[in-house]
Structures are given as C-alpha cells and as structure tokens.
Amino acid sequence: MTDPTPLHTPLFDWHQTNGGRMVDFAGWSMPVQYTSIVEEHQAVRSGVGLFDVSHMGRLAFDGPKALSWINLVATNDATKLEPGRIQYSLLANDLGGLIDDILVYRLDKSYYVVCNASNRDRVVAQFGEHQEGFKATLTDKTVETAMIAVQGPAAAATLQPLVDRPLDGLKYYHVATGKLMGEVEALVSRTGYTGEDGFELIVPGPSASRVWIALMESGSGFGVAPIGLGARDTLRFEAAMPLYGHELSDTINPFAAGVGWAVKIDKGDFVGSDALKQHKQSPGSTRVGLKLDGKRIARQGSMVTADDRTLGSVTSGTFAPTLQASLAMALIDPGSSAPGTKVVVDVRGKPEPAEVVPLPFYKRPKP
Amino acid sequence: MDPKKFRYSPTHEWVDVEGDTAVVGLSKFAVDQLTDLLTIELPKVGARLTAGKSFGEVESVKSVNDLYAPISGEVVEVNQALLDDVQVLSEDPYVKGWLVKIKVDDPAEAGKLLDHSAYEIKIAEDEH
Numbered sequence: 066m067t068d069p070t071p072l073h074t075p076l077f078d079w080h081q082t083n084g085g086r087m088v089d090f091a092g093w094s095m096p097v098q099y100t101s102i103v104e105e106h107q108a109v110r111s112g113v114g115l116f117d118v119s120h121m122g123r124l125a126f127d128g129p130k131a132l133s134w135i136n137l138v139a140t141n142d143a144t145k146l147e148p149g150r151i152q153y154s155l156l157a158n159d160l161g162g163l164i165d166d167i168l169v170y171r172l173d174k175s176y177y178v179v180c181n182a183s184n185r186d187r188v189v190a191q192f193g194e195h196q197e198g199f200k201a202t203l204t205d206k207t208v209e210t211a212m213i214a215v216q217g218p219a220a221a222a223t224l225q226p227l228v229d230r231p232l233d234g235l236k237y238y239h240v241a242t243g244k245l246m247g248e249v250e251a252l253v254s255r256t257g258y259t260g261e262d263g264f265e266l267i268v269p270g271p272s273a274s275r276v277w278i279a280l281m282e283s284g285s286g287f288g289v290a291p292i293g294l295g296a297r298d299t300l301r302f303e304a305a306m307p308l309y310g311h312e313l314s315d316t317i318n319p320f321a322a323g324v325g326w327a328v329k330i331d332k333g334d335f336v337g338s339d340a341l342k343q344h345k346q347s348p349g350s351t352r353v354g355l356k357l358d359g360k361r362i363a364r365q366g367s368m369v370t371a372d373d374r375t376l377g378s379v380t381s382g383t384f385a386p387t388l389q390a391s392l393a394m395a396l397i398d399p400g401s402s403a404p405g406t407k408v409v410v411d412v413r414g415k416p417e418p419a420e421v422v423p424l425p426f427y428k429r430p431k432p
Numbered sequence: 433m434d435p436k437k438f439r440y441s442p443t444h445e446w447v448d449v450e451g452d453t454a455v456v457g458l459s460k461f462a463v464d465q466l467t468d469l470l471t472i473e474l475p476k477v478g479a480r481l482t483a484g485k486s487f488g489e490v491e492s493v494k495s496v497n498d499l500y501a502p503i504s505g506e507v508v509e510v511n512q513a514l515l516d517d518v519q520v521l522s523e524d525p526y527v528k529g530w531l532v533k534i535k536v537d538d539p540a541e542a543g544k545l546l547d548h549s550a551y552e553i554k555i556a557e558d559e560h
Contacts, residue, residue: 101467102493295494360471361491384470384493391470413489413496 074119075211075273083291090294091182093120098293105296106386109259112288113217115280116297122185123210123267124192126176128201135169135176138195138336140319142329146171151238151254153327155319156180156191157337161344162315164191166307166324168256170240177252177267179212181309195336211273215280216263216300218429219287224264226283227276228253232264245276258297260304260427303385305354305394305425311365311381312352312394320348321396323424350377350396354424355410357391357417360384363410369395369419371408376401379410385426392426393419435460435526439542440551441502446526449542454503456481457530458490458521461555468493469518474531479507481534483541488531490521503541505534 071094080087085096096117098105108114126135136143141154148171156164165184170177180188185207192203215224221232228251229244240254249272257263268276281289292300298308307313312322318341319325325348328341357363363382370376377397385392393410401408406421433455438446444462448455463469474488481487481501488499511530514520521529536542546554 097494098467103468299493362470362493362496364496384468386493 072120072208074117075270076117076119076277079274079277080117080291085291085293088294091120093182095120096291096293098295099291102293102295102299103386105290105292106299108288108290109217109261109292109296109300110387111218112290113215113219113223113284114259114290114292114296115277115284116214116216116292117211117277118214118265119207119211119270119273120182121207121212122178122180122182122188123206123212124178124180124189125204125206126178126201127174127204128199130199131176131201134192134196134199134201135178136332136335137199138192139167139169140328140335140337140341141169142332143169143171143176144332148173149239149241151240151256153324155324155327156188157319157328157341158315159337159340161318161337161340163309163313163317163319163322164188164315165309166313166327170252170254172240172242172252184309191336209270210267211270213266213268213273213277213280214257214259214263215266215284216257216259216292217261217287219284219289220261220263223280223284223287223289224253224266227279235264245272246279249276251276258306259300260306260425261300261429298381299383299386302381302383302392302394303387303425303427307352308381312396317396318344318348320344321350321352323352348399351399351402352380352394352396352424353402354422354426355379355382355393355395355408355419356422357393357410357412357419359417360391361412361415361417362391363393363412363417363419367393368411369397369408370411371401371406376408387427392422394424433527436548438526439502439545439547440554441500441545442554443500445500445502447502447542447545449503449536449539452536452539453508454505454534454536454539454542455530456502456532456534458499458525459551459555460525462497463522463525463529466490466492466494466497467522469522472514472518472521472531474499474510474515475507477507477510481505481507481532490518499531502545503534503536504538505536507532508535509533
C-alpha cells in the first residue's frame with residue numbers, strides 16, 4: 066500500500082523547520098498543519114495562505130494526437146478547450162465509476178494534466194491502456210517540478226510583485242506562462258481548492274524554495290500563513306468541492322456525486338461512456354449538504370436515516386470554521402434531498418438530528 | 433497541582449492521586465496534538481472507570497479520540513466547566529481543565545503508570 070519511505074517535496078525542509086507537522090499522505094511526507102487547522106483556515110478566508118501541493122500529479126502531454134487521446138480517456142470535451150484555458154474533467158472506468166478527477170491545461174502546443182497524488186499511478190496506467198493509435202507522449206513531471214497554491218482574497222496582491230505579467234487579465238480557470246522573480250519559468254493558473262480567489266504555480270523543483278520564501282515575504286502585509294492538508298480539507302469542504310476517496314470513488318458515479326456537468330455524453334465515444342449514459346438516467350443517489358444540530362462531527366461512513374429508513378451515508382464531515390457549524394456532505398436517496406428535509410445521522414452510535422441544506426456551504430463574497 | 437508530580441498513561445491521561453481520590457486529566461502534549469477542540473464527553477458521577485478502558489471521548493476538527501482511564505475507581509465529580517466550554521482544556525490542561533475526580537479502588541495502581549520524566553521521554557519518541 067503506502068510506500069515505506071515517503072517522497073519529499075522540494076519544500077520538505079522548509080516545512081520541517083517551520084513547525085509543519087508532517088504526515089504520510091498518498092506516498093508523500095506532507096504538512097497536515099503548522100499551528101492549527103482553524104487558524105490556517107481563517108488566514109485563507111481573510112488574507113492569503115500558501116499551500117505546497119507538489120504531491121499532486123503533473124503529467125505533460127505532447128504530440129499531434131495528444132488532444133484526441135485525452136478526449137478518449139477523460140469525460141469532459143477537451144476539444145472545447147482554447148489555448149490558455151483549463152478544464153475540470155474526470156477519468157471514468159468501464160462501469161462509470163471514477164478513477165480520478167483532473168484538471169486539463171491547454172498550453173500553446175501541449176497539454177498538462179494535474180491529478181490527485183493518490184491516483185497518479187492509476188491515471189498514468191489508464192492513459193497507457195488507451196494509448197494505442199495515438200501519436201502522443203505522456204511525461205510524468207511530478208518529481209522534477211513543484212506546485213504551490215496561493216489562495217485567499219489577498220492572493221493576487223501577494224503574487225503580483227513576483228510575476229512579470231499583470232494578473233488582472235488572468236481569469237478563473239485560465240493559465241499562462243510567466244517568469245517569477247525575473248528568472249523562474251512558471252505556469253501560473255487562476256485555480257484552487259479553497260473557494261477563494263487564488264493561483265497555482267508550477268515551477269522547477271530546485272526553484273520552489275526561493276519562490277515560496279519570496280511569497281511568504283510578499284504576503285507578510287496580508288497575514289500570509291503556510292497552510293497544511295488539514296485546512297486544505299476544511300476549505301475545500303466549505304466550498305463543497307469533491308475530494309477523491311470521499312465524494313468520488315471507483316464505485317460512485319459522477320451524476321450522484323454532483324459532477325455530472327463534467328461528463329459530455331454527446332461528444333462521441335469515450336472510456337466509460339456507455340455506462341455513464343445509464344447513470345445519467347438513474348444516478349441512484351445525490352450529493353447533499355447536511356447541517357447537524359450539535360457540534361459533533363459526522364465523519365465519512367456515518368449512516369443517514371429518516372424514520373428509520375436508510376437514505377445513504379456521509380462522505381465528508383467537519384466542523385466548518387467559517388460557518389461555525391457541524392456540517393457534512395452525504396450521498397443519499399434523491400427523494401429525500403430537498404433542502405429543509407429532516408434526517409438523522411448516526412455519529413458513532415448516537416443519533417444526531419440534521420437538516421438537508423443547499424451546497425456549497427460557503428460562497429466567497431463578491432468583490 | 434504540579435504536572436511534574438503527576439503520573440501519566442501511555443495514552444496521555446494524567447492522574448494526581450491524593451489519599452483514595454484522584455484527579456484525572458489529559459496531558460498538554462495530547463491537547464496540543466489534537467488542537468482545535470470541539471466537544472468532550474465525560475461519564476456521570478457514580479460511573480465506574482476501569483484502568484485502560486475508554487471512559488469518554490474528545491473531538492477536535494481533525495479527529496475523535498477516546499479517553500482511557502489511567503486508574504480504576506468511581507467517578508465522584510465531573511468538571512462541568514469543561515462540558516460547558518471545552519476550550520478550558522486547551523488553555524489549562526493541568527489545573528482548570530481536569531476531567532473527572534474519582535474514588536480509586538487501589539491507590540497503589542498509579543505506581544504502574546509513567547512518572548513525569550518517563551512520560552517526557554515517551555512523547556519525545558512519539559514526535560519522531
């Protein structure tokens with residue numbers, strides 16, 4: 066299962082010397098928190114936070130048929146991608162469950178796929194299995210590059226002094242090449258996993274520490290903080306962004322998970338398309354938000370019932386720092402998914418009353 | 433209350449025995465590891481504690497953890513201030529943040545637990 070000697074990102078030493086509590090995560094040694102999950106969460110909502118997301122898989126696609134190859138393996142319509150744009154997409158298995166959720170970057174001449182650390186091997190294998198006939202190559206750039214997320218209302222103000230292009234013109238889900246600090250070639254995208262404005266930078270591994278330290282200095286006036294995996298999870302949770310292994314899995318279809326919009330059934334044949342057509346007709350369950358009356362957390366696997374009838378189970382739950390409530394996402398019977406529906410969640414043997422609430426839990430204020 | 437004179441379980445509970453009563457709490461190390469505490473569940477007065485068995489749970493944003501009895505006995509007092517506001521435990525785990533007071537079955541049982549210096553060595557190892 067987990068590699069006994071976890072990989073280190075180029076920022077490992079910085080994390081260790083700056084109070085990062087390191088844990089093994091998907092084969093990498095990563096900081097789960099530096100100070101407190103709640104403090105780090107608030108830093109991103111109110112100012113800016115830096116995330117080392119170098120563990121995410123970064124795969125470069127080159128060649129004349131790279132686009133057709135990606136379009137066969139992934140569910141969204143990659144032919145609709147303009148250069149400089151990014152698309153959320155999914156890798157389905159033959160039964161219409163999910164191998165991973167990914168971002169596809171269209172650059173000038175090539176493509177980039179960013180995938181989850183835990184699924185990198187499976188994603189590479191899935192592309193390999195369907196490569197025949199496509200004149201294209203996949204190069205795994207994960208180890209030689211680093212990835213840093215800059216997230217929060219002050220993300221642009223923090224990053225702008227370091228980058229040689231105006232960030233104003235870089236819209237959400239757009240990507241551009243840029244030079245950081247006059248010398249570091251980077252891919253700069255306006256993306257993130259927090260529900261805030263923000264950017265993700267892909268830089269050469271050996272430059273990662275310099276960029277990180279410069280960002281820490283640049284953000285000092287905005288209360289910049291390094292953010293661990295713990296707050297990364299509470300932030301994405303409040304924004305109701307799905308997480309593989311929770312809302313998404315081999316056996317959860319994308320229509321139940323609420324990401325069916327990233328499946329373009331009519332684009333032509335693609336991996337999993339037959340099964341996905343069936344799932345679209347009858348997803349079986351639907352992803353909802355739940356608000357518990359009490360403070361206890363309904364964690365993954367907690368059963369959701371109403372009048373002693375099982376409706377489904379919790380996929381993620383936490384005490385939401387911004388909203389100050391015990392919230393959960395669950396996959397339940399669509400018949401009981403209307404906001405306002407009263408349900409009961411079994412939290413470690415004790416029934417806790419809850420109510421179905423709309424997703425996302427948190428939406429950032431309009432600037 | 434002097435944490436240096438307490439006895440500690442490997443599961444991070446402390447116990448301060450005086451005569452046949454004991455105060456039970458959770459170590460600062462454990463509280464710092466949990467961080468962001470949300471709720472705590474403690475037994476009621478009259479409940480039996482058995483050394484090594486769970487007698488409650490403390491939940492943080494990160495995880496839920498059982499509390500294990502460092503010593504056997506009967507609960508004679510529960511820290512109501514803690515049930516009202518679990519932050520008391522984060523702020524002061526050794527004085528205001530005690531968990532329960534118990535009438536112990538056998539005061540000598542505490543001798544099986546770690547003393548302060550042995551506990552310090554244990555948590556230094558845990559951090560690596």
